Amino acid sequence: MKQKGLRTTKREQLIQAALPLFAKNGIHATGIDTIVEHSGVTKKTLYAHFRSKEELVLAALRHYDGQFRNSFMRQVERKARTPKTRLLAIFDVAETWFSQQSFYGCLFINAVGEHSAPDTSLRYVCSDFKRMMTEFIFELCIKMKARNPQQLAEELAILLEGAIVTAQVSQKPNAAKIAKRAASVLIEKQRSHEPHQE
Amino acid sequence: MKQKGLRTTKREQLIQAALPLFAKNGIHATGIDTIVEHSGVTKKTLYAHFRSKEELVLAALRHYDGQFRNSFMRQVERKARTPKTRLLAIFDVAETWFSQQSFYGCLFINAVGEHSAPDTSLRYVCSDFKRMMTEFIFELCIKMKARNPQQLAEELAILLEGAIVTAQVSQKPNAAKIAKRAASVLIEKQRSHEPHQE
């Protein structure tokens, strides 16, 4: 029996090979053969780990979900210390993301664009990703004692989505800066006039 | 010689059949045969009017570009009369758009998600659509005498994009309402304190 979880498994190799292909070329346009070539693994092994392409797509999206959110949130928390500045730092982290040459927009937005059928596993993974990103923002809004944290969180989440899409479609990484400015206005508007706590 | 431009041409039939399929299933997932079936036209006629699938895609996107912007702007102008209220009306029009059961997000955003290669005709059509939508917003910002109309226009455009994507991915048409509230805050912040002119 092979040791599972030590080093990189074939499963992970396949996911790591598939993700950039899905991001760059889309899911439908990425064939199994292409994934196999980039993974250094044979087609038979792929189908030993995943029952179908759809299963591989789901596993890849779920993997990316955890990976991306963890990395994104850590970067935000490293860049700033107070809730308010962290909310603004979101857009700084976004800008460095947009500026990478491997930036092809949000994987989940693009996946939904290719899969309109509702109530599918793929759609749940995508909407859940967005829900958890919004929750991350929401908790920062709570901590900064916003007057209406739910509303502010949803507004900032929409600004972030808009910045992503604008950076992608119009190839303007500085959409993040514009969104940040708008965010600061919205945040100030919800600022409680209590004494600073830190 | 057939009369061109009278009644509906075969060309237009094909485009009108292709557009909802591209919107619902994506471009790569929509085959020529499917378009042919829905158009009531044969494959030979399709290739008599378009040299390739890519040409048909481009023609369909360009057609939709004009059609959508015209309809959208007219609705905004019918819903409100002053520049400021028209800027807000954008999000009301967006909400009725999001609420249609045939809403599958923005065709151009989805198209870019499937076609990452830059400097292609398809990408130009998509980014030009977004540029012209932003220009429409920009002119309203000028007319309402915003302090920094360029900045306000870009902020509102990002809010609109974010609302579209949120309505699509999370299936929340009321993302438009949230974006509208944020927009009103940003607009008020840029309001010139001159006497009303109407």
Added chain:
DNA sequence: AGTTTAGTATACAGATCTGTATCCTTTATG
């Protein structure tokens, strides 16, 4: 040592996709 398991390499079946060719029918216009 021997057996099982995971993996490689490769061929292949069946479906689907783009684009072309063939043959026939309709229709418009000189």
Added chain:
DNA sequence: CATAAAGGATACAGATCTGTATACTAAACT
């Protein structure tokens, strides 16, 4: 009327896609 253009119906060529089958190899555990 006659001729040419447009279109319908359908088959097909060649490529690609998903998923499976076959044959061989390397490694692990008993």
